[in-house]
Amino acid sequence: xxxxxxxxxxxxxxxxxxxxxxxxxxxxxxxxxxxxxxxxxxxxxxxxxxxxxxxxxxxxxxxxxxxxxxxxxxxxxxxxxxxxxxxxxxxxxxxxxxxxxxxxxxxxxxxxxxxxxxxxxxxxxxxxxxxxxxxxxxxxxxxxxxxxxxxxxxxxxxxxxxxxxxxxxxxxxxxxxxxxxxxxxxxxxxxxxxxxxxx
Numbered sequence: 001x002x003x004x005x006x007x008x009x010x011x012x013x014x015x016x017x018x019x020x021x022x023x024x025x026x027x028x029x030x031x032x033x034x035x036x037x038x039x040x041x042x043x044x045x046x047x048x049x050x051x052x053x054x055x056x057x058x059x060x061x062x063x064x065x066x067x068x069x070x071x072x073x074x075x076x077x078x079x080x081x082x083x084x085x086x087x088x089x090x091x092x093x094x095x096x097x098x099x100x101x102x103x104x105x106x107x108x109x110x111x112x113x114x115x116x117x118x119x120x121x122x123x124x125x126x127x128x129x130x131x132x133x134x135x136x137x138x139x140x141x142x143x144x145x146x147x148x149x150x151x152x153x154x155x156x157x158x159x160x161x162x163x164x165x166x167x168x169x170x171x172x173x174x175x176x177x178x179x180x181x182x183x184x185x186x187x188x189x190x191x192x193x194x195x196x197x198x199x
Contacts, residue, residue, distance in 0.1 A: 068096040071175025073163035075183035076145070086148035087187055091123075091163045091175075094141040102168035104133045106144050109174060110159040118156060120146065133168060154191055157184055 072094070075087040089108075095101050108118040123144040125131050134142055151157045162174040 067101055067167060067171050069165055069173040070094040070096060071163050071165045071173055072177045073180040074177060084148050088148050089146040089150050091144045092141055093165045095136040095138055098138055100135050100137050102133050102135045103165050104168045105166045107164040108160050109162040109164050111161045112159055154188055
């Protein structure tokens with residue numbers, strides 16, 4: 001009888017030991033699974049960051065291949081002996097591209113439907129370029145200067161919505177400046193006060 005009880009206790013101990021071993025194995029598997037999940041999350045995060053970096057690099061490469069110009073119109077009055085003191089249009093074109101860009105012509109865009117463009121014939125291009133078309137190196141600028149009679153009327157002047165640089169590849173880059181708006185408002189105001197156009 002004692003022998004049967006002892007064998008039963010011994011079998012129970014074995015069963016308990018096997019259960020404990022199974023529990024330990026399950027805990028070990030759970031810990032390993034948790035570690036695997038954490039490693040997978042880190043790998044996904046690294047992969048996502050790598051994809052974002054690759055996208056940024058691709059965008060930078062695309063940007064390097066694009067024409068990037070800044071076009072800034074303004075008004076200037078030349079002071080000097082024999083100079084006409086009336087304001088004249090000035091347009092600065094800055095090449096922010098990574099390569100030279102040839103500026104073929106500079107136009108004026110208006111807000112009108114019937115006369116949407118005013119062509120600027122023979123503006124003076126400051127040195128070292130001399131005239132249009134001009135090959136503008138990277139990170140350099142050219143300045144085009146008009147005459148006081150570039151615009152035939154105050155209505156033409158007020159209709160301007162942008163100066164437009166046209167490249168030899170027929171790309172049109174528009175630009176406007178706060179300086180232009182303020183200068184035009186001042187010219188219109190002074191002309192109204194004098195009742196005589198300043199153009």
